[in-house]
Amino acid sequence: MSDITGPATQQHTPSLFGDNSHEVVDVRTGMFGSNDSGDTSGFGGLTRVVGIPNASPRPLGSWYDDVVDVLEEILHEQDTTTAIESVVVDRDELTLFIAREHLVAVCQALRDDQDLRFELSLGVSGVHYPHDQGRELHAVYHLTSVTHGRSLRLEVAAPDEDPTIPSTVSVYPGNDWHERETFDFFGINFTGRDDLTRIEMPDDWPGHPQRKDYPLGGIPVEYKGATIPPADQRRSYS
Amino acid sequence: MSAPTSGPHATRNVFDTDDASFEAMGGDWDDVAQRIRELGEERIVVNMGPQHPSTHGVLRLMIEMDGEYVTEARAGIGYLHTGIEKNMEYRTFTQGVTFCTRMDYLASFFQEAAYCLAVERLLGIEAPERAQIIRVILMELNRISSHFVCLGTGGNELGATTVMTAAFTGREEILRIFESVSGLRMNNAYIRPGGIAQDVPRDFADEVRSRIPKIEKYLKDLADLCLGNPIFKLRTVGVGHLNLSGAMALGITGPILRSAGLPYDVRKAKPYCGYENYDFDVPVSSDADSYSRVVLRAEECWQSLRIIKQALAKLEGTAGAPVMVEDKKIAWPAQLAISSDGQGNSFEHIRQIMGSSMESLIHHFKLVTEGFRVPAGQVWQTVEHPRGELGVHLVSDGGTRPYRAHFRDPSFNNLQGTSIMCEGGQVADVVVAVASIDPVMGGVDR
Numbered sequence: 155m156s157d158i159t160g161p162a163t164q165q166h167t168p169s170l171f172g173d174n175s176h177e178v179v180d181v182r183t184g185m186f187g188s189n190d191s192g193d194t195s196g197f198g199g200l201t202r203v204v205g206i207p208n209a210s211p212r213p214l215g216s217w218y219d220d221v222v223d224v225l226e227e228i229l230h231e232q233d234t235t236t237a238i239e240s241v242v243v244d245r246d247e248l249t250l251f252i253a254r255e256h257l258v259a260v261c262q263a264l265r266d267d268q269d270l271r272f273e274l275s276l277g278v279s280g281v282h283y284p285h286d287q288g289r290e291l292h293a294v295y296h297l298t299s300v301t302h303g304r305s306l307r308l309e310v311a312a313p314d315e316d317p318t319i320p321s322t323v324s325v326y327p328g329n330d331w332h333e334r335e336t337f338d339f340f341g342i343n344f345t346g347r348d349d350l351t352r353i354e355m356p357d358d359w360p361g362h363p364q365r366k367d368y369p370l371g372g373i374p375v376e377y378k379g380a381t382i383p384p385a386d387q388r389r390s391y392s
Numbered sequence: 393m394s395a396p397t398s399g400p401h402a403t404r405n406v407f408d409t410d411d412a413s414f415e416a417m418g419g420d421w422d423d424v425a426q427r428i429r430e431l432g433e434e435r436i437v438v439n440m441g442p443q444h445p446s447t448h449g450v451l452r453l454m455i456e457m458d459g460e461y462v463t464e465a466r467a468g469i470g471y472l473h474t475g476i477e478k479n480m481e482y483r484t485f486t487q488g489v490t491f492c493t494r495m496d497y498l499a500s501f502f503q504e505a506a507y508c509l510a511v512e513r514l515l516g517i518e519a520p521e522r523a524q525i526i527r528v529i530l531m532e533l534n535r536i537s538s539h540f541v542c543l544g545t546g547g548n549e550l551g552a553t554t555v556m557t558a559a560f561t562g563r564e565e566i567l568r569i570f571e572s573v574s575g576l577r578m579n580n581a582y583i584r585p586g587g588i589a590q591d592v593p594r595d596f597a598d599e600v601r602s603r604i605p606k607i608e609k610y611l612k613d614l615a616d617l618c619l620g621n622p623i624f625k626l627r628t629v630g631v632g633h634l635n636l637s638g639a640m641a642l643g644i645t646g647p648i649l650r651s652a653g654l655p656y657d658v659r660k661a662k663p664y665c666g667y668e669n670y671d672f673d674v675p676v677s678s679d680a681d682s683y684s685r686v687v688l689r690a691e692e693c694w695q696s697l698r699i700i701k702q703a704l705a706k707l708e709g710t711a712g713a714p715v716m717v718e719d720k721k722i723a724w725p726a727q728l729a730i731s732s733d734g735q736g737n738s739f740e741h742i743r744q745i746m747g748s749s750m751e752s753l754i755h756h757f758k759l760v761t762e763g764f765r766v767p768a769g770q771v772w773q774t775v776e777h778p779r780g781e782l783g784v785h786l787v788s789d790g791g792t793r794p795y796r797a798h799f800r801d802p803s804f805n806n807l808q809g810t811s812i813m814c815e816g817g818q819v820a821d822v823v824v825a826v827a828s829i830d831p832v833m834g835g836v837d838r
Contacts, residue, residue, distance in 0.1 A: 179768070180790065204790035206768045244769055245513055274656075275643050276774070277805060279785045279798040296772050296783060296800070300656050307772060328643025331808050332800075354473040354837060363478055364796075370475075370482055385482040391762045391792050 176205030179285075209240035217304060218248045224270055228263040229256070248306040254319045257310050258346075261325040264297060264306075272297035272306065275326035278333050280340035282365045290314040291342050295322070295329075312342060321347040339364035435463075440822070442471045448545065448826065449833035453810070457819055465814035465822060467807050472837040480797040484763030485511050486724055488794060490581045495799055496835030497578055498541050501527070501534040502777045503799065503835075504583040509664055510773040510786040511585035514766045517717055522710040523587035524665045529600070529703045530573070530582070531665070531775075532696040536607060537566040538778040539689040543614055546686070546827035550627050555617050562610025565603045572599060575728060587716035589726050597704045604697060611693050618686060628683035632813040632825030635680050644806050646780025647692070648829065651685045653678040658776040669706075670699045682828035689830075692778075722764050725756055763792035779803050779830055799838060803831040 184198045213219050222241055229237050237256035242249040252260050264272040276296040284290055289311035298305040312319050321344040322329050333344040334353040341362035344350055352359060361368055372384025382388075440453040452468035476495055480488045492507045493500040505527050512518060519527075544559025567577040573592050574582035582589050593599075618624045634644070636652040649656055655676040659667040675691035677684035716723040725745060729738030745756050768790040774783045780802025789795040806829050813825040 182790075202765075202790070204768050245516070245771055247770075247772060249770075273640055274645075276781060276783050277643065277800045279796075279800070281770075281787055281796045294770075294785060296785065300654070300661070303661055305662075305772070305774075307770075326643065327641045328805060328808060331804065335804075352470075354470040356470070363475065370478060385479070 175208055177208045178203055178205050180204040207242050207244040210243040214241065214243050214248070216246075217302075218243055221248070221270060221304070221306065222250070224267060225250075225260070225263055228267055229259065232259060234259060249309055250306065251309050251311070254310045254312055257308070258320050258322060258325060260308065261295075261297075261322050265325055270299065271301040272299045272304075274298040274300055275322075275328055276305075278322075278329055278336050280336040280342055280364065282340055284314075284366050286311070288313045291317050291340055293319050293336060293340075293342055317341055318343045318345050320345055321350075323347055338362065341365065438819070442468070448831055451807070451826070451831060451833055451836075453822065453826070455814070455819065455822060460818045460820075462814050462817055462819055462822060465811050467810045469804075469807065469833070469836050472833045474838065476838045477797055477799065480794055482793065484792050485585055485766060485794060486763060488797060489584060490579075492797070492799065493579050493581050494834065495838050496777070496779070496782075496801060496803065496832045498832050499534055499538045499778050499835075500578060500580055501530045501583065502775055502782055504581065505531055505665065506773055506775040506777075506782050506784045506799075507786070507797070508583050508585045509775070510771050510784040511766065513771040513773060514769060514786060514788050515585070515722070515764075516767070517586060517719070517722070519587045519717065520714045521666070522591075522707070522713040523715040525703050525706045525710065526588055526592055526715065527583055527665050528667065528670070529700055529707065530570070532699045532703070533566050533569060533600075535696045535778045536611075536693045537563045539693050540566075540610070540614075542689055542778070542827075542830040543618070543686060546824075546830075547614075547618060547624075549823050549827050550624065552617065552624070555614065558610055558613045558617065562607055562614070565606050565610075569600055569603060572596070584716070584724060586719070586722045587714070589724075590728055591715045592707075597708055600700065600704060604700070608697065611690065615690055619690070625683060627820075627824055628681065628686060628828075629679075630681050630683075631817065631821045632682040632685075632828045633680055634809055634813050638812055639680075639809070642805070642808050642812070644780065644809050646777065646802055646806065647685050647688045648806060648809065649780070650674065650676045651688055652680040658774050658781055662774065664773070664775060670702050672696075672699050682824050685828045689778075720755070721759070724759060765790060765792055774800075777802050779832070779835075780806055799835075801835040801838065803829070803833075804836045804838075807831050807836060 180203075182202045182204065184200055214222065218241075222238070226238065229235070234256055237253055237260055239251040239253055242251070250260075264270050274297070276298055279294045279296075281292045281294060282290065283292060291312045291314060293310045293312070295308040295310070296305065297308065310319050319342055321333060323333065324346070331353060333347070334350060336342050337344060337350050338352040338354050339362055351357065355363065370384070370386035372386065374384060375382045436457050438455045438457060440455055442450040442452040450471035452471065454466045454468060455462055456464040476491050480491050483491065488507060489504050492503040495503050508519075540559040540563040544556040544563070547555025547559070570580060571577050573596065574580040574589070634648060634652060636649075636654055639649045639652045640654075645656065653676060655674040657674040658664075660674055672695045675688050675695065677688055725741070727738045727741035728736065729741075745752055766788040768788055770785065770787040772783060772785050774781050776782075781800075782802055783800035785796070785798040785800070786794055787796040809829060810826060813829070814822045817825070
């Protein structure tokens, strides 16, 4: 995703996402992702707006309101009011954006309260958003409540300069290897545990391979006189 | 040396005598031997794997032993990491199937189905009913073939080669079905976003029905060989114990969680592909040991056969119905045929694309080289994999390729139970406990 530039933003945003349901993160023009030659195809005039779902307004619908209310109440009793940054309901999935310093308290409440009971953690996954200034690295937690038959997602962001997120192993011991994997691939430092080592890559590997600035690698392949470039150097479409 | 006493007895401690001798020489072995003499204990660290026939592929186990007893067991993984998730970020959404099918190579259809369901959720579409029925049949057949390998290799690791040959012969029947459908025995890449690559052969239902009695025969053989066998029971009953709270805390799902007493199955808890329309049971046990996991896997195979029989009836009811979404901007044109150099696109199909209309040729070219755009956002899709809950976290940035594709592989998570299952037991039980986890390293390392 590149930064939003050009007048196209002003021109096209209201017509596509006029209901404020989406945050525009990118505006793409043309078809082939390259602007280094003249517009011979006629597709250069195409403009597409990429939007990601914004915070959802209340009521959220389904069981989402109940869970968020109970969680806010528990956190309020602990004098925490800034834990939940925003709540997004998209494609029938509930995402809670959590301030990283409150992550463990939120997990504890989600696991232990009888109205929440998200007792099964299905692990941690990382996503790298290099364009998201100050929130480049995201850790995503998927929790399931077997008791109530629900599942939700916690998303925690950390800046590239200080890529630390508290470890949730004390609440969900099964997150142990998942946190090691996310550290290995994204360089997110899960604090509060002393055994955060690489798990998939060799111990002395430099860099974190799943980051967007880490190249895929590969060599060109020659076949019947033609050369096929490696996958990350082939033409990509916007 | 005193005369051997009658009855079972352990080997005497070598350090009780003054004449302890070591075979290794040179290097720093003298220092090592001296230090062992000073410690005067039998603590040994054994590295099992990553190249060991009883660790199910390249799993490395670091076992600290006191005599025959395991005091600490750790699993080391990563030897089969191939960067599949990273690679998927550089291919179109449809090409991604070819990559994720290679993760857990014994249960390819589950990765394919979970990934395609995730793409469909992002797109806001649903595959046609007939495609969902075919997916269910293939997944359940795949579950049986995966359990066959689990039981067969598990038996082989206990020294029972006949168990392995019976299981692999049974699996062969299922692989033949896969080959007749997709052209490939493994890594099928048959399920696609929006449906499946193409309809099943005309005699598919008859072929599956003709093979089911053979599959049942080998399932019965396996049960006869194992479940009542006193040696098998001595090796597995009470071994690799993991109770319900331990399994929940470690996020362990699948047969291991069900062996601890919780009948949690994603097919029931959060149905997908129309599983709510099938009549089947979730086998459960409360023994929480390796033996009960064997019993559960065998029972799950019979439940899968129940589902397959119902699905075959539904399949015949939908003959001729589409197996791919109508939207030509998503549906890859595909029509495979067998030719002299193997399987590929059928000649008539290519002639129709190339020769009938310029627009359709351009369209085909654009769809295959460029792919389709998926609205930005993220989804989480889980399916019940033979080894537990498989999760796909798929993020799109609005482009033609996944921005991030993460697979929560059940064996990756379940292997964390190695320590708690093995510690305190004997070293021979490690093999049994690991076999009851049934890890497939292709899925663990991805």
